[in-house]
Amino acid sequence: MITFTGRIVGLTLCGAALFSALLAAPFPTLAGQDVVPPPPKTWPTPVEDRPIIGSVLVDLLEYQLNQGGGMLRWEAQGWVGGDYNKLWVKTEGDQGLSGDNGGEAEGQLLYSRLISPFFYFQIGGRYQRVSGNGSDHSRGFGVIGVQGVAPYWFDIEPALFISQDGDVSARLEAEYELLLTPRLIA
Amino acid sequence: METETHTFTRRRFLQYTGALGALAGLNRLVPASAWPATAAQASAATRQGEQVIDLLIRKQPFKIGARQGTAVTVNGSVPGPLLRWREGETVTIRVTNQLEDVTSIHWHGILVPHDMDGVPGVSFPGIQPGETFTYRYPVKQSGTYWYHSHSGLQEQAGLWGPLIIDPAEPDPVAYDREYVAMLSDWTFEDPHDVLMKLKKQSDYYNFQERTIGDFFRDVSEQGWRATIADRLRWGRMRMDPTDIADVTGYTYTYLINGLPPEANWTALFRPGERVRLRFINGSTMSYFNVRIPGLAMTVVQADGQNVEPVTVDEFQIAVAETYDVLVEPEEDRAFTIFAEAMDRSGYTRGTLAPRAGMSAAVPKLRERPLRTMVDMGMDMGEMGTMTTREMGAHAKASGGHAGHMAGMGMGPGSTAGGQMGAMPGMGETVGPVVARQGPNRYGPGTTMVPRVVRNRLGEPGTGLANVGHRVLVYTDLRRVKPGDDQRPPGREIELHLTGNMEQYMWSFDGQKFSEAMDPIPFNYGERLRFTMVNDTMMEHPIHLHGMFMELDNGSGARKPRKHTISVKPAERVSLEITADAPGNWALHCHLLYHMEWGMFRVVNVSRRVAEDRQ
Numbered sequence: 001m002i003t004f005t006g007r008i009v010g011l012t013l014c015g016a017a018l019f020s021a022l023l024a025a026p027f028p029t030l031a032g033q034d035v036v037p038p039p040p041k042t043w044p045t046p047v048e049d050r051p052i053i054g055s056v057l058v059d060l061l062e063y064q065l066n067q068g069g070g071m072l073r074w075e076a077q078g079w080v081g082g083d084y085n086k087l088w089v090k091t092e093g094d095q096g097l098s099g100d101n102g103g104e105a106e107g108q109l110l111y112s113r114l115i116s117p118f119f120y121f122q123i124g125g126r127y128q129r130v131s132g133n134g135s136d137h138s139r140g141f142g143v144i145g146v147q148g149v150a151p152y153w154f155d156i157e158p159a160l161f162i163s164q165d166g167d168v169s170a171r172l173e174a175e176y177e178l179l180l181t182p183r184l185i186a
Numbered sequence: 187m188e189t190e191t192h193t194f195t196r197r198r199f200l201q202y203t204g205a206l207g208a209l210a211g212l213n214r215l216v217p218a219s220a221w222p223a224t225a226a227q228a229s230a231a232t233r234q235g236e237q238v239i240d241l242l243i244r245k246q247p248f249k250i251g252a253r254q255g256t257a258v259t260v261n262g263s264v265p266g267p268l269l270r271w272r273e274g275e276t277v278t279i280r281v282t283n284q285l286e287d288v289t290s291i292h293w294h295g296i297l298v299p300h301d302m303d304g305v306p307g308v309s310f311p312g313i314q315p316g317e318t319f320t321y322r323y324p325v326k327q328s329g330t331y332w333y334h335s336h337s338g339l340q341e342q343a344g345l346w347g348p349l350i351i352d353p354a355e356p357d358p359v360a361y362d363r364e365y366v367a368m369l370s371d372w373t374f375e376d377p378h379d380v381l382m383k384l385k386k387q388s389d390y391y392n393f394q395e396r397t398i399g400d401f402f403r404d405v406s407e408q409g410w411r412a413t414i415a416d417r418l419r420w421g422r423m424r425m426d427p428t429d430i431a432d433v434t435g436y437t438y439t440y441l442i443n444g445l446p447p448e449a450n451w452t453a454l455f456r457p458g459e460r461v462r463l464r465f466i467n468g469s470t471m472s473y474f475n476v477r478i479p480g481l482a483m484t485v486v487q488a489d490g491q492n493v494e495p496v497t498v499d500e501f502q503i504a505v506a507e508t509y510d511v512l513v514e515p516e517e518d519r520a521f522t523i524f525a526e527a528m529d530r531s532g533y534t535r536g537t538l539a540p541r542a543g544m545s546a547a548v549p550k551l552r553e554r555p556l557r558t559m560v561d562m563g564m565d566m567g568e569m570g571t572m573t574t575r576e577m578g579a580h581a582k583a584s585g586g587h588a589g590h591m592a593g594m595g596m597g598p599g600s601t602a603g604g605q606m607g608a609m610p611g612m613g614e615t616v617g618p619v620v621a622r623q624g625p626n627r628y629g630p631g632t633t634m635v636p637r638v639v640r641n642r643l644g645e646p647g648t649g650l651a652n653v654g655h656r657v658l659v660y661t662d663l664r665r666v667k668p669g670d671d672q673r674p675p676g677r678e679i680e681l682h683l684t685g686n687m688e689q690y691m692w693s694f695d696g697q698k699f700s701e702a703m704d705p706i707p708f709n710y711g712e713r714l715r716f717t718m719v720n721d722t723m724m725e726h727p728i729h730l731h732g733m734f735m736e737l738d739n740g741s742g743a744r745k746p747r748k749h750t751i752s753v754k755p756a757e758r759v760s761l762e763i764t765a766d767a768p769g770n771w772a773l774h775c776h777l778l779y780h781m782e783w784g785m786f787r788v789v790n791v792s793r794r795v796a797e798d799r800q
Binding site for chain 1: 688703
């Protein structure tokens, strides 16, 4: 009786060994060959997904000829950086180009952080200069705002400004693009 | 000087094309000789069971029609030479780099030792300028494949070519003659400029966006209410339904075997012969819909793997896929091989003809398709007012029909096999919902997470839902022989395909490669279930190096083996993998600009050290 049991155990073991041998057959386990470390860190990266790039977008560049002389109007933005962090520059203004024609010009320098799929958080400074009529003056502001694409494709840029004198002001710019034709010259 | 050399090569190429008439009597092996002169050189060293092949990579002027650009060439041509091997032999390929940058050649779909796989940073450091790297490995498979650079954007610049391996046993597929039909997209722009333009303005190349004119046309067809509801629905999500391809015919010239449509690449046949066409999509960014008006095509191989024959009138070929089809033209006339870019912004074509110099009618490009609410992962039960155009676009699903399908959801994380797959009826299919998903937790690099994801393996692909003829679907593919490894998977790895179209960021699980450089561990010898969920509204052709993926499409033991699987928008798809290839392997989206911006991972197949401690 005992012998019989022993035989069955033996057979089972034998079967298991055969089974595992069959399973193992396609997977050689030569020492070292099947333990592979990750690629060495000294190798170059297989893809370059962190480039620093920049972009400039001029929304408006206009020259007006008035009685008193020429006037330049502009509105432009540019940024440089990676996917999540960018340095953003915005400038706009109108400036008389002759003699004592005054104007108003401003520039913003902002650190921008992508905080949601469509929006950047922005913080930085704004410098504004008003000239003409002998009353030139300039002011500095702190800026905090967001910029991005709102639902229904509105490009929006709400921002809060605190002047060096402590005045608080806000600005909301919104823009919507309507396509008459996908390209002007087909 | 270089120009002259190059022109010479082009002329030789065309001569060969022209010379097919003379070669017609040679039948079977015509394509090898139909390839550029350099192909013959590359294969010249074929002897005694071991091939030694020399490949030279350099920059050269490249001409298409009257325009000249610069290409990265292999042995002086685009495409590179046709490499033809035999299963069982050992090949040695010496690749010399005459570029100023690091280069590489990856053997797409070929099972090689991991240090021969040709991915800089994963399998080796790359081939330095001036250096020659020697690849050497045994050929363990047969079928239609291709090779390409895995360095930077060289693939876009021309570094790719076909690779055919003849089986050791007699080929189970009988044919009288064969041709390679390699599709690609060429741009005269510097590929880096393309990459940067996409980054700064992701819709830069899309000139098929909806205009005010389209709005009023839709109003007249569908009424104010439906049109406005449709525009609001897309607007609310800040998504564009015309976003089919990131890079389009605006910059691309689509090529077949390196020739533009005007060059009329011609494959000769005698009426009554059975012709095997080996389609390879060597594009950088372009899916194609392929058809030969007047001829049915019998698909016999997919990604180099023999499949049970299935006869169709059209098939979609994702970037990096291959399909071998048989055609039997009986008539003594020409047929157009028409490969239409999926976004229908362009095409390429060739001709099947009994004599050189013939051509057949070239079909017009069909109207551009639109993304649908299914692509967006909307639960169709919630949709209410869907425009008729969208209905048409995805299978004329009636309201009640849609509600029924939404009700088929099986809860989060659940999967459905192919048995649940297709609704009956040719081209009238929207796959069942197989999971519901929560909010987007992947961070700002991911625009959205589809609310419902489906099993879409029974769907024919974007733009092909209602073409009125037979279109290949993934559920048609059944391997000829049962797979060797029928163990049930021991565990499941789930990977989400994610992206932010607005910022042109692409990733897996919300992380670019640089944010997730630790390899995904596969345990050597294990059988695992690899599930991908596409959380974007674009198709992504996902390619795993080193091992085939067996597509769980409901064919049981005969799951087709794929090296590249196109995952549809808002689709959940499962594959089974036997991790039998120790090493580090790339896993990535084969849309080059998606890969380069981070849709890339390394898989590490190894016996785990933890196991050793047991």
